[in-house]
Amino acid sequence: xxxxxxxxxxxxxxxxxxxxxxxxxxxxxxxxxEFLVVGSFVSTAERNLSAELxxxxxxxxxxxxxxxxxxxxxxKGLTGISKEAGRVARYRSDTGRATQLxxxxxxxxxxxxxxxxxxxxxxxxxxxxxxKAH
Numbered sequence: 001x002x003x004x005x006x007x008x009x010x011x012x013x014x015x016x017x018x019x020x021x022x023x024x025x026x027x028x029x030x031x032x033x034e035f036l037v038v039g040s041f042v043s044t045a046e047r048n049l050s051a052e053l054x055x056x057x058x059x060x061x062x063x064x065x066x067x068x069x070x071x072x073x074x075x076k077g078l079t080g081i082s083k084e085a086g087r088v089a090r091y092r093s094d095t096g097r098a099t100q101l102x103x104x105x106x107x108x109x110x111x112x113x114x115x116x117x118x119x120x121x122x123x124x125x126x127x128x129x130x131x132k133a134h
Contacts, residue, residue: 004131008124014117021110029103036096043089 001009054075061071 002131004124004127006124007120008128011117011120011122011124014113014120016117018110018114018117021106021113025106026103026110029099029106033096033099033103036092036099040089040092040096043086043092047086047089 058071058075061074062068
């Protein structure tokens with residue numbers, strides 16, 4: 001095989017590798033990031049809802065004659081749930097940032113490999129057409 005044929009073959013292989021990287025690396029990272037973003041929204045909503053419930057529960061419990069000690073214990077439990085949801089939201093946010101960076105790196109690498117493969121394929125095809133013309 002001639003050099004331009006090897007270049008064309010390598011170019012086609014690089015295009016296939018870039019497509020596989022897009023399918024098996026970039027897309028799963030993107031889905032994971034979307035999952036983390038939705039989970040972060042849910043955790044934030046849980047935290048806000050829990051805090052609001054704790055505020056409302058305390059006033060309702062005192063109004064309905066529940067002893068203050070019991071009301072405070074229940075409110076403390078609801079506040080603990082709110083703090084835990086906040087920790088989960090922060091973890092998901094941090095993990096999301098790392099996942100986004102990884103996705104960007106994979107996307108750039110797949111793009112570079114695709115461009116390199118395309119250039120090699122075009123150069124190989126051009127050299128072959130030129131060789132046949134002479």
